[in-house]
Amino acid sequence: MKENGKKHGTLSPCAACKLLRRRCSQECVFAPYFPADEPQKFASVHKVFGASNVNKMLQELPEHQRSDAVSSMVYEANARVRDPVYGCVGAISSLQQQIDSLQTQLALAQAEVVHMRMRQYFSTSNPGPSSPENIPPAAPSSNKLMPPQSKSFFCMDMVDQPMAESLWSY
Numbered sequence: 001m002k003e004n005g006k007k008h009g010t011l012s013p014c015a016a017c018k019l020l021r022r023r024c025s026q027e028c029v030f031a032p033y034f035p036a037d038e039p040q041k042f043a044s045v046h047k048v049f050g051a052s053n054v055n056k057m058l059q060e061l062p063e064h065q066r067s068d069a070v071s072s073m074v075y076e077a078n079a080r081v082r083d084p085v086y087g088c089v090g091a092i093s094s095l096q097q098q099i100d101s102l103q104t105q106l107a108l109a110q111a112e113v114v115h116m117r118m119r120q121y122f123s124t125s126n127p128g129p130s131s132p133e134n135i136p137p138a139a140p141s142s143n144k145l146m147p148p149q150s151k152s153f154f155c156m157d158m159v160d161q162p163m164a165e166s167l168w169s170y
Contacts, residue, residue, distance in 0.1 A: 015042040020051055029058045033070040041074055048077040 016030035034042040
């Protein structure tokens with residue numbers, strides 16, 4: 001029967017001690033954080049940081065912070081294995097670019113909704129020659145924020161050109 005790393009009175013070595021081919025003692029600093037059934041967890045941390053450095057880091061921390069530190073090291077090590085140059089920063093940068101793109105798409109969709117509501121409001125309240133439904137649709141080349149394959153109801157022709165140039169000039 002196996003309980004807490006013990007198997008019939010003997011200790012089952014943790015993943016760190018297995019990889020380092022050493023005897024796992026009861027005071028092993030790695031054992032609580034690198035169980036024997038997750039060998040890849042320590043292997044990636046060892047490859048990036050080294051066992052001695054991980055040991056020093058864990059021993060310098062209070063016990064209540066060690067689990068979070070190991071989680072951070074495992075995450076950073078896995079990111080470094082995937083992207084040796086940028087590591088976590090590359091993943092964060094990629095996610096930030098996705099957020100920026102999605103925020104732009106959301107703003108465009110919200111502007112489309114406002115435009116459609118205005119068009120609906122004016123078409124039901126005061127149809128006439130200056131109502132929004134009589135505004136010609138935007139030319140495909142005038143909407144530079146939307147990809148060419150999608151069509152937008154948002155009319156960029158409504159923006160005054162001199163003002164738009166002053167916003168985008170350097």
